[in-house]
Amino acid sequence: MVKVIEVKSLTKKYKNLTAVDNLELDVYKGDVFGFLGPNGAGKSTTIRMMLSLIKPTKGSIEIFGMPLKKKRYEILSRIGAIVEKPDFYLYLSAYKNLEILGKLSNTNVSRKRIMEILEMVGLEKRHTSKVKTFSHGMKQRLGLAQALLHDPELIILDEPTTGLDPQGIKEIRDLILYLSRDKGKTILLSSHILKEVQIIATRMIIINRGKTIVQGTVDELMNSEKMKVKVEVDDVQKAKSCIELTMWKNNLLSAGSNELEFKLDNHEIAILNKHFVESGIEVHSLVPTRSLEDYFLRITEESEL
């Protein structure tokens, strides 16, 4: 696998505050890489260092196999980015903003390309409107448009769905999936909407207080721990008695009127099901709920200890 981003021992200190602390991060070609962490974890500082907006105190960043410090110009030509909230020249139109940014992108961005991108993000009818008349959601879309304008290989998106309505969030999610699957782009996605990351990310990192907590493929990380499973049965009391003297008792989280909730590994689900059936209990459904949110909260809470 080809590494697109390789971050080693990245550190950023502001006087007494260490915003990023020896961070290690690898993003591979074709990844949709989820970059997660609570507020103040150091995500934005890391992204700003990757885009050379902030100078690291220590450590190295290599992108496309080139050191960012020495090959900034070549690297930035191949990156599109949204950094935090989308800000533009409010007194200029959406088209003029993109035209200016296109000219700065070291590629020939034609009028046709600008209109294509505006159409892709649903702003083609407002291309002559000044950005100051745009809603936050529209600016967010324009932010995405400027990131994609020069057809970059690597797209860095810092909170791209902030301020969007559910339909807008879905459209952005579909667009990211399209860019990844159909266009082969590598995407680094920082988001607070963990459900979105769970759906679209292939690999992820969770950081807290500037340090790497976990990093790996989403499946690998999510399967590395037990998940909550809701088991709907015909007789809850009978089911509870059935597990009273077994190891399953330790896995039981709660009992409702017609269902029990367990914490189980993937392979334990089938064994529990078999146990109930052999004990004459009718199992109506088994619903595993593997939530990135639960995983994220547990991991970050543990890192605070």
Place this chain on the structure above:
Amino acid sequence: MSTLIQIELVKIFRKWRTYIGFIAIAVLVVIIQLSIYLTGERFIDFAIQNIKDTFEMVGNFVNGNLIALLVLQMLYVHIPFLIVLVGGDLLASEATAGTYRILLTRPISRFKLIASKFIAGTIYANLLLAFLMLVSLGGSLLIFGSGELIVIKNKIYIFASDDTPWRFVLAYGFATLSLTVVMTLSFFFSSLVENAIGPIVASMAVIIIFLIISSIDIELLRQLRPYLFVTHMAKWSEFFREPVRIDEVIKSAVILLAHIIALFSLTLFIFKKKDILS
């Protein structure tokens, strides 16, 4: 680089505050021209009252050349305030608006960005001056006609009308250098903060304090004068004396140029080291 300069000029001239300077100059010049048109003879009588008993004054002294010189004398102190409105905004407004993030994540060097903003700001300052020349000299010659230029300093100089054009051209040329210093000063302050008001106020404060210091006739402050750029900014008036002390003009020009280079280098140094946190 030319693309960057074009972009910066677009940004400058799409903002309404850019035109405040042009409007202010047009209004002020028209007011001065109108006032002199209505009370011109009395104004000249007052100016030459000490010598008119000694010399016989013949000819049209209230003419376009005199008005242009008066306007230049009156406004050279005030035009810097119009320049800082744009100069102080050049860098700070990008920080305020958060647009550094979209600019500096493009493949452009910080040096080129700073240089293009500086050049665009200088173009604006020079256009403002060219506009002043157009309305004060061009407009006054059109309204009042040409004629001898009378200049009263410690001596009285009377220049023939065909002897004035080169003096005005060089005076405006020198003023270009002066206003570029003001632009660079506000540009420097603009690199320090993330709000355009700060650099504008700071630049105005520096100019006002220096002007006050340079006008107070106390020995200690008199010794400071050669080190203040405002002292050298007024050297355009050398072109309206005879002979022109060219060594004085060159010395002041070099000092002003040194200010521009020093302030620009400092701005570049600060900006290259700056973390973009806005």
